[in-house]
Amino acid sequence: MSTPRDPRPRNPRRRGTPDRTVKGTSPRENGGQGRPRGSVDPARTGTAAKGGRPRPRGKAVPSRRPPRGPVPPLRRRFRRSDPGPRIRIALALMGVVLLVFAGRLVQIQGIEAASYASAAAELRLSETEIPTTRGSITDADGRPFAMSVEVRTVFVDPYDVKADERDTIVTELSRRFDLPEEEVARKVDSDDSRYQVIAREVPLEEWKELDELDLQGVAAETAYKRVYPEETGAANLVGFVGTDGHGLEGLESVLEDTLAGDPGSRQVELGTGGTEIPMANGVAKEPVPGHDVRLTLDQDVQWRAQQALAQRAGELGADSGSVIVMRPTGEIVAMANYPTYDPDAIEESTPEQRANGALSAAFEPGSTNKVITAAAALEEDVVTPDTVYTVPDSIRRHGETFRDSHNHPTQRMTLNGIMATSSNVGTIKVAEDVGAEGLYEYLGKFGFGEPSGLGLPGENSGILTAPDEWWGTQLASISFGHGISVNAVQMASVYATVANDGVRVEPTVIAGSTDENGEFRPAPEPAKERVISEETARELRLMLEAVTGEHGTAQDARIPGYRVAGKTGTANRVDPDTGSYDTGGYTSTFVGMAPADDPELIVQVVLHNPKEQYYGGEAAAPVFTDVMSFALKTLQIPPTATEQPNIRLFE
Incomplete structure (x- = not known):
């Protein structure tokens, strides 16, 4: 009785088929690193690589990993053994990025240079108002019922105050303007702002006396005060202005457009810490004085x-x-x-x-x-x-x-x-x-x-x-x-x-x-x-x-x-x-x-x-x-x- 044939394919090497060894894999041709010619691969014979038992003859052992299919052409291009394509693509991408950067630089520094320079300057520039004089209200002979006089707004810059002058400044300002020393000290020591107003509508002569003391950190701004000569008897007709200098009642209000004038403006550059740096030709708009109004009244x-x-x-x-x-x-x-x-x-x-x-x-x-x-x-x-x-x-x-x-x-x-x-x-x-x-x-x-x-x-x-x-x-x-x-x-x-x-x-x-x-x-x-x-x-x-x-x-x-x-x-x-x-x-x-x-x-x-x-x-x-x-x-x-x-x- 014949033995049934094993349906699995036979290993051709079992019949002594010569091993198709690739040239150069012998110890002599491969530096002793390959297998000897005619040797059998332990993996193919089922013998464990490290002391495993030999596989029984006539039985095929399935491979441990599934057989690989055909490698796609694109993957074959990126195998580690062939880095050329990768380098060429990377260089191309870098070139594109550099071209984008170069184009942006040309746009900023060449085409739009002026607008960007202007925007940068605006970050450093600040515009301040230049006060103007309000027109006078006079009688038929030009004698004033209402007029504006130049005064000063005295302020202190805490950042600029010297430590050894601090007490002197507090004492001097509180004495001259009849203010509590605690209030003045709080403004001198403030770190909230570099502009701390001490007194408004200070007569020009009083400011000159204070300015002669040369107290660092104490400064003044030009302003104008509305004054009404005493005992003219025309208050109910003439009216008055508010703290912002605009007319609120009487002729001061009715004639606002004529009397008010148009304030000017000045540009200053802000330095470190907010310090104002005056600019040459920094006047953006010249102030326009108000017009005087003459009444029919006799004072x-x-x-x-x-x-x-x-x-x-x-x-x-x-x-x-x-x-x-x-x-x-x-x-x-x-x-x-x-x-x-x-x-x-x-x-x-x-x-x-x-x-x-x-x-x-x-x-x-x-x-x-x-x-x-x-x-x-x-x-x-x-x-x-x-x-x-x-x-x-x-x-x-x-x-x-x-x-x-x-x-x-x-x-x-x-x-x-x-x-x-x-x-x-x-x-x-x-x-x-x-x-x-x-x-x-x-x-x-x-x-x-x-x-x-x-x-x-x-x-x-x-x-x-x-x-x-x-x-x-x-x-x-x-x-x-x-x-x-x-x-x-x-x-x-x-x-x-x-x-x-x-x-x-x-x-x-x-x-x-x-x-x-x-x-x-x-x-x-x-x-x-x-x-x-x-x-x-x-x-x-x-x-x-x-x-x-x-x-x-x-x-x-x-x-x-x-x-x-x-x-x-x-x-x-x-x-x-x-x-x-x-x-x-x-x-x-x-x-x-x-x-x-x-x-x-x-x-x-x-x-x-x-x-x-x-x-x-x-x-x-x-x-x-x-x-x-x-x-x-x-x-x-x-x-x-x-x-x-x-x-x-x-x-």
């Missing part, structure tokens, strides 16, 4: 108006008041207010003290309004100055009784007499001849119910309602100045219109300003409008002159050597707290002009709630006389050369 007249008002208000215990001095052509010569404040000590003032009451306080004009009633009657040819009215001391209209200020028997008065004695009853009769529509028309023509034209903040334009809204007694009450309201500038403008031969010129307080070359440029001409004829204006002036005459209500308003025309006014005042007349007291006014034959000045006086005396002729007229007398002399207006004519007051 002397302004001062006297303020003093006279404050004195009289104090004597009578008035809550507030104002004085306006105006030329017939609308230029305001003085605008005084009570109470007032010190613009150099804003923190000590109240909003009420800072208010410009000449514009912000509206009041019932009382009998000073009678001039408009008379003007309407004359202009519409309803009456003449000699037209006679029967005037009792009281009259009833729509269930209400209207009285004159004093009891008198029924009299036959001309229009001249009605104005001279300030008769309410006579004025009501004249107004009824004019009619509501006619009276309303002339009130509007004289500027009631509209802003004065000054363009100042906080103005109260008053109240003037249309005739279709007037109730039964309102024509009567409006005719003598009740039931409507105005401010002091509006009322002064009415009398300026009469003084200017019937032409109303919009009030103004700005004469002009300087341009960039320092040359004066006048302000634009104000608006003008004829309200009444020249003849009517002349007749009204004669009526108003009679007010200061023998039978008039304002004999205290006379001024020796001058003919004076004017009108008293007394009106109930609304209490601002309760909205009632019962507790509001009175508003006392007087407004007049001089010389009456050729007017040069108008003075309007208003006292709100005087306690001791409240009739306009008693309370306000003395202020008029004081201010007008001073203004006539100060402005060198010659005395009147004509005599006051006799006018008929009674039949």
